[in-house]
Amino acid sequence: MPKRLVNYRNKGKGLIVASASDTGSGATLTASARAIFRLLALQGSATRPQLGQSLGLSRPTMSAAMSELERIGYVDRVGEVQGALGRKAAMYRVGTAAGHVIAVDAGSTHIRLRVSTIDCRLLHSRVYRLPSSQLMLGAEISAAVADEVAAAMAVAQADWGPLRALGIALPSRVVGPGEDTVATRQDELFSRFAPPQGAPLILENNVNCAAVAEHVYGAAQETATFAYVQVGLKIGMGLMLEGRLLRGRNGAAGEIGHLAFPLAGDARPEPGEIERYMGTEALMRRVRDGWPAGEGDAPADTSDLLARAESGSGAAQAAVTRHAEDIGAIVASCVAVVDPGIVVLGGGVGGHPRLAPRVEEVANRLSYPVEVRTSTLGSDATVLGIEKLVVDRALEGLVGELRA
Template structure:
């Protein structure tokens, strides 16, 4: 079960988790046997029982429901779940080491290393939203600044600021922007390509650190095939070694759900 990342704050996610658990339990049938485990994907970092759960606030989700007795419970970051899904069913099949990058309102990275998801000591592996940014003489980096620049909210703010009347109707969201670009609108194409170059620079940074050999691009915006050529061009120019870029092959809204059962089986 995967609560939406659109909920506001941890309390909102807690309510979504409680609702999802109740719906899942209502759908069970007697012939299925007893429930053995639950995997809950959350859009935050997750630590193990010995980690600082107060800092992640991950235990807040239990404020609205109590796991059934005798049922194993696993919390996992939703992007890591998506990476697992692409590993078993999608674009990364046959690749035991790769990176899955999500680009939407938020950004994040799931890293598969030798067939195992890397979570890090503090559950923060792949939290690329906190890569130092901006980074230039006389400019002080801002915590989380990269996500606020690369995320689609900031992209659409730039679109609104730069869109000339001569380019036609202003796109209201990224779906409109991508549609216009695919139809050949020059302004839309220029804005998508510029943003793809920024995404490529971020991926090049990640490739320079983890050398994954393959990067799968996902997310509501990141999965657009229009991004791939420019992203790949920038990564090739800035990073060492070949790291092909490919869009996800699974439906973006279901990748987390597809990966969760595999986490339980691992």
């Protein structure tokens, strides 16, 4: 993933530390050493002159600060580069002693895990497909998370340094300590999984994490206000407003699966009905029920449906277009409430580029102007987002709170 100098600040209480522990001893560092370490963590490797110029530090200050960081192993020298005047400059990056983090996307269909350094260099990754799709967080997801985290810790190398924090993105609402964690079901994570001792555990909603990743790395870079809408087995939305991730009083901001639906004639809305209607299982039932005999067997799943639409199947194209129109109506409802200006579509179905033009057309017809983009991160969005959040937490412990 390309490095960008982005200091995403975690604001709000939805992101929680479920197991309190300090991640380092940054309080003994000087302000200059802290600033250098933060910059290396955020933008990757750099030379002393580059760091000094970026931070406005003199050569003596740089020398003293780098000595501090080298002494405790927070920076490593990784080579030299040729300078403009013929001199070689040493290149530095975040050191082994700064440690590593584990980021987990505990999804409804897959468990994705990344182990990375504090400057987001990938050390190890795993993807595990669940035996069956899980509409709710429960024992099967918990057991898979336990297995995947244990497997990652079992292959840890000495040059990874200590584990500084663990972050898990959940397919559920997330609230802070002391609030109604029974209603969110987030405690179901611990039915089979016991967090490792000695490192903070960070929990966040999976769609919120995907929004963070699109903001930092993906389709919404340089965009302070936007909505990320995920459409797949389930639906959800993450909201970034003026650079802040919006979570809401109950951790329910963006829970579009609870929009009132249906709204027609004598129909009465049912809780969560729109998510059941929009989810892939209901979509494929509608496709199979209406599939014309002349086009052979109905598609086996959404991947097959989308592939047939791309290859020219009229029935598949009609089904995908109708689904895009339904998504467009949901997006229009969101636009009418929060007016994000930009909506990024992701998820197993929503992230297919064929949908965005029709979604945009319908949303603009029904509501206010909005640009609809397709995720550039695909299935990695959530795990990259929780990785970013857990790295930020680890940095807070190592050198103090990140500053804009």
